[in-house]
Amino acid sequence: MKVTLIAGSNRANASSTNLLRYVESLLEAQQIAVHFIDLSELQLPLFSPDNWDFHPNVKHVLEAIVDGDGLILATPEYHGSVSGALKNALDYITGNQVAGKPVLSVSSAGGPLGVSSLSHLQTIVRNLHGINCPEWISIGYGMNTIGPDGTPLDEGMKERVRNTVNSFVGLTLKLTAATGAVN
Structure with missing residues (x-):
């Protein structure tokens, strides 16, 4: 199984990117192949529907999405x-x-x-015909909830993140088994 992770902040050392790095470590601990895309490092030109001759960075992102069995967006x-x-x-x-x-x-x-960003993100996913995981992960940055490596500092939050990632992995396995399309 392969999972593509996209860190959607263009800020260096963003808490959402750090949290996604922690999620990456949980997936790798389960021997799941991960493709991590950090949009602060791999910048994309502004989208225009008038230009379908995509920049190499855009092609890279799209190939990673197509290649993955699942997608995690932060x-x-x-x-x-x-x-x-x-x-x-x-x-x-x-x-x-x-x-x-x-x-x-x-x-x-x-x-x-x-929660508002997650609701908007799930709406976008539905419009792309993706299947939203019934769980999501949300942290409040101002509450010192994660360490510099993205690991949740609160044991309850750490367990919730692990359980959510496991739920996502289970959903991915079920969907890929149903279609027979495991990468």
Whole structure:
């Protein structure tokens, strides 16, 4: 199984990216192949529907999405929604690249939770015909909830993240078994 992770912040050392690195470590501990894309390092030009001759960075992201059996998207919460960097990346995707794939949404916010960004992200996933994982991960950055490596500091939060990742892995295995398309 392969999972593509996209860190949707263009900020260095973003809490959402750090949390996604922790999720990556949980997947790798289960011997799951991971393709990690950090949009702060792999910048994409602004999407335009007038230009379908994509930049090499865009092609890289799209190939990673198509190649993965599942997708995990992480975003900071900006003004109650997803980051512009992640939204721009998602605008390049067509429905057939995500259709039927499980998608886990992850968010960090300056307040207690990033629920608005997760709701928006799941709406985008539905419009791309992806299958939203019934769980999501949301942390409040202002509450010192994760360490510098992304590991949740609270044991309850750490367990919730592990359980959510396991739920996502289970969903991915079920969906790939149903279609016979494990990468």
